[in-house]
Amino acid sequence: MAAKSKHVVDFEHIKSTMSDPYKKPVQVIDENGKIVNQELFDRFSDDELVTLMEKMVWERALHEQTMNFSRQGRLGFYAPTFGEEASEMGIAHAMKKQDYLFPAYRDLPQLIQHGATVKEGFLWSKGHYQCYDYVRRGVRAWIPQIIIGAQYVQCAGAALGIKKNDEKDTVAYVFTGDGGTSQGDFYEGINFASSFQAPAVFFVQNNGWAISVPRKTQTAAETLAQKGVASGVPGVQVDGMDILATYLVAKDARDFAASGNGPVLVETLTYRFGAHSSAGDDPSRYRTKEEEKPWFDRDPLIRLRKVLTDKKLWDQEKEDKLVAQYKDQFKQDMKDAEAAPKQKVSDFLKHTFEVPTPDVAAQIKEFEAKESK
Amino acid sequence: MAKLTYIKAITDGLDQVLQDDPKTLIFGEDVGKNGGVFRTTVGLQDKYGTDRVFDTPLAESGILGLSIGLALTGWRPIPEIQFMGFTMEAVDSIGGQMSRNRFRMSGDVSMPITIRTPFGGGTHTAELHGDSLENLFVGIPGLRVVTPANPYDAKGMVISAVENNDPVLFMENLKLYRSMKDEVPDGHYTVPLDKAKVVREGSDITIVAYSAEVNEALKVADKLEKENISVEVIDLRSLSPIDTETIFNSIDKTHKVVVAQEAQKMAGVGAQVASAIAEDDIMSLDAPIGRVSAPDSVFPFAMAENDWLPNADDIEAKVREILNY
Numbered sequence: 001m002a003a004k005s006k007h008v009v010d011f012e013h014i015k016s017t018m019s020d021p022y023k024k025p026v027q028v029i030d031e032n033g034k035i036v037n038q039e040l041f042d043r044f045s046d047d048e049l050v051t052l053m054e055k056m057v058w059e060r061a062l063h064e065q066t067m068n069f070s071r072q073g074r075l076g077f078y079a080p081t082f083g084e085e086a087s088e089m090g091i092a093h094a095m096k097k098q099d100y101l102f103p104a105y106r107d108l109p110q111l112i113q114h115g116a117t118v119k120e121g122f123l124w125s126k127g128h129y130q131c132y133d134y135v136r137r138g139v140r141a142w143i144p145q146i147i148i149g150a151q152y153v154q155c156a157g158a159a160l161g162i163k164k165n166d167e168k169d170t171v172a173y174v175f176t177g178d179g180g181t182s183q184g185d186f187y188e189g190i191n192f193a194s195s196f197q198a199p200a201v202f203f204v205q206n207n208g209w210a211i212s213v214p215r216k217t218q219t220a221a222e223t224l225a226q227k228g229v230a231s232g233v234p235g236v237q238v239d240g241m242d243i244l245a246t247y248l249v250a251k252d253a254r255d256f257a258a259s260g261n262g263p264v265l266v267e268t269l270t271y272r273f274g275a276h277s278s279a280g281d282d283p284s285r286y287r288t289k290e291e292e293k294p295w296f297d298r299d300p301l302i303r304l305r306k307v308l309t310d311k312k313l314w315d316q317e318k319e320d321k322l323v324a325q326y327k328d329q330f331k332q333d334m335k336d337a338e339a340a341p342k343q344k345v346s347d348f349l350k351h352t353f354e355v356p357t358p359d360v361a362a363q364i365k366e367f368e369a370k371e372s373k
Numbered sequence: 374m375a376k377l378t379y380i381k382a383i384t385d386g387l388d389q390v391l392q393d394d395p396k397t398l399i400f401g402e403d404v405g406k407n408g409g410v411f412r413t414t415v416g417l418q419d420k421y422g423t424d425r426v427f428d429t430p431l432a433e434s435g436i437l438g439l440s441i442g443l444a445l446t447g448w449r450p451i452p453e454i455q456f457m458g459f460t461m462e463a464v465d466s467i468g469g470q471m472s473r474n475r476f477r478m479s480g481d482v483s484m485p486i487t488i489r490t491p492f493g494g495g496t497h498t499a500e501l502h503g504d505s506l507e508n509l510f511v512g513i514p515g516l517r518v519v520t521p522a523n524p525y526d527a528k529g530m531v532i533s534a535v536e537n538n539d540p541v542l543f544m545e546n547l548k549l550y551r552s553m554k555d556e557v558p559d560g561h562y563t564v565p566l567d568k569a570k571v572v573r574e575g576s577d578i579t580i581v582a583y584s585a586e587v588n589e590a591l592k593v594a595d596k597l598e599k600e601n602i603s604v605e606v607i608d609l610r611s612l613s614p615i616d617t618e619t620i621f622n623s624i625d626k627t628h629k630v631v632v633a634q635e636a637q638k639m640a641g642v643g644a645q646v647a648s649a650i651a652e653d654d655i656m657s658l659d660a661p662i663g664r665v666s667a668p669d670s671v672f673p674f675a676m677a678e679n680d681w682l683p684n685a686d687d688i689e690a691k692v693r694e695i696l697n698y
Contacts (some may be wrong), residue, residue, distance in 0.1 A: 157442020188435030351480040357614035
């Protein structure tokens with residue numbers, strides 16, 4: 001039993017029994033900043049606690065600055081991450097450099113943590129080919145997926161590729177939201193990875209809303225974690241507003257998959273504080289202040305800030321300084337993004353096939369002539 | 374050199390690429406132990422093992438999504454979609470994902486995926502088994518769509534498709550699988566993916582066709598030869614891109630053309646051939662462009678297939694109409 005207690009979640013047990021895999025979300029600190037699991041809390045050093053707080057502050061600052069840029073008309077499509085900092089940074093903190101990441105469009109912060117730059121994030125939003133330079137640099141991450149669910153089947157493929165390449169201590173990470181669990185590709189992805197016992201870690205960030213459609217409309221299933229059960233994939237829920245719990249569960253999930261035990265499904269319970277996207281979505285059309293209030297009270301920064309302040313590891317001045325420092329950097333990143341070269345249609349054509357087809361070759365010439373004027 | 378059926382030629386080609394490149398993988402529904410529902414992959418799992426040739430769960434989007442992830446991790450996937458009608462389940466993986474990845478990555482990421490899929494009418498099978506769906510796919514940038522019409526091309530083109538670093542939709546004609554034999558060289562050889570072929574030379578009129586319609590066109594050419602009408606037949610082989618050069622060279626000589634396809638008429642391959650001629654070589658013609666296709670209904674109930682599919686009689690009638698214009 002002693003060996004087992006090292007795990008926060010006993011995925012092995014869940015997998016072998018598939019019983020009650022989801023009833024009690026893992027939590028370390030509650031919304032009042034009270035440590036509810038001292039044993040788990042004690043696993044973190046002071047430095048780690050501060051690092052996790054800094055990452056959440058960084059993500060919140062990135063969100064705020066991005067919204068500013070968005071209002072100034074300096075960005076294109078942007079999916080706000082406000083409220084999901086514990087979920088996103090907790091999971092990202094458990095990733096290793098050699099892991100493959102399959103993000104969706106709300107997962108730019110994790111993508112940046114994995115090796116993309118903020119400038120590339122801005123370029124993705126604005127629509128410029130240099131947004132994917134991180135792939136060229138060898139960062140093991142794919143595109144922020146737009147077609148909800150597609151990243152899940154591709155993750156299963158990468159996980160199988162990892163297994164076939166016999167790469168040790170390596171997994172494929174993938175994210176979707178609550179709405180994404182309704183897609184056929186969601187099931188195909190977890191089931192394929194399960195069939196091949198491939199090292200995939202499937203995350204569902206359940207933020208309550210798929211644009212205007214609430215979680216309860218997606219499914220009558222009690223949890224989204226239990227959706228793994230039918231595929232033979234152990235699933236677990238975690239308090240996605242508690243970065244300590246999220247990190248520990250993500251790390252366990254990763255360890256389990258990386259050790260050749262097959263895929264895992266983790267549902268983080270979080271909340272989209274803001275709109276679906278910067279493109280005119282207005283949450284007041286479909287949800288009430290009464291619904292939002294308890295979730296705002298669960299703000300992941302509030303609870304860790306309180307714990308760290310009590311431990312004299314954090315204060316408002318330090319946070320304000322950090323935020324200012326991050327935002328200054330983001331402003332520079334935006335300037336760099338705005339200095340990206342003008343894109344050429346002839347380049348797009350050149351990148352359509354490895355060897356341009358005759359029609360495409362003719363169109364390359366046509367556009368090069370236009371572009372040289 | 375051996376006389377092989379169309380299907381055996383494909384098996385031979387797949388055997389060759391599995392042997393040549395240890396990164397090639399064949400997978401899909403029933404392709405492993407069973408060797409595919411048509412036995413196209415028969416014997417390959419025994420020869421190369423379950424790591425290289427394996428069955429997957431039954432889900433087409435999953436199969437092609439898997440292909441993308443495998444390609445990203447350095448593999449060269451050769452997935453099978455059991456019937457072309459089933460590609461409907463996987464349109465995002467094809468048109469929304471794999472075909473865009475080179476473009477997304479400015480040329481730095483390849484998706485060397487060959488999707489093999491059987492299609493074509495005349496075998497009286499269940500719904501969505503015989504449909505010619507190429508018209509849906511030829512408009513997708515970054516995707517090659519090819520289909521051989523004989524065993525020699527079948528082997529050479531499947532090898533070329535697998536060796537190509539872009540996604541290729543490789544359409545295999547169901548009716549041709551076992552209905553034709555041809556001399557097929559042993560070992561490795563390739564047939565280009567983007568070149569049409571003049572399969573019969575002639576001087577009075579050109580028929581542009583592909584897949585099973587090539588054989589129908591050849592029957593017409595044989596018949597009209599007895600009336601001293603000389604018909605040139607072109608097998609497109611590649612449906613995207615279309616080798617217009619070969620077509621233009623032919624009509625510069627014959628000045629008349631009929632474009633034949635088994636798919637429905639709306640948009641697609643025949644329409645693209647006709648518009649390319651109209652755009653760039655119309656002055657070579659001394660009669661309108663003739664088109665032979667299936668009508669624009671849904672692919673028919675099996676018992677009515679023969680009434681619906683365009684055949685040699687339809688092509689002959691259209692050829693005579695254009696000759697007598």
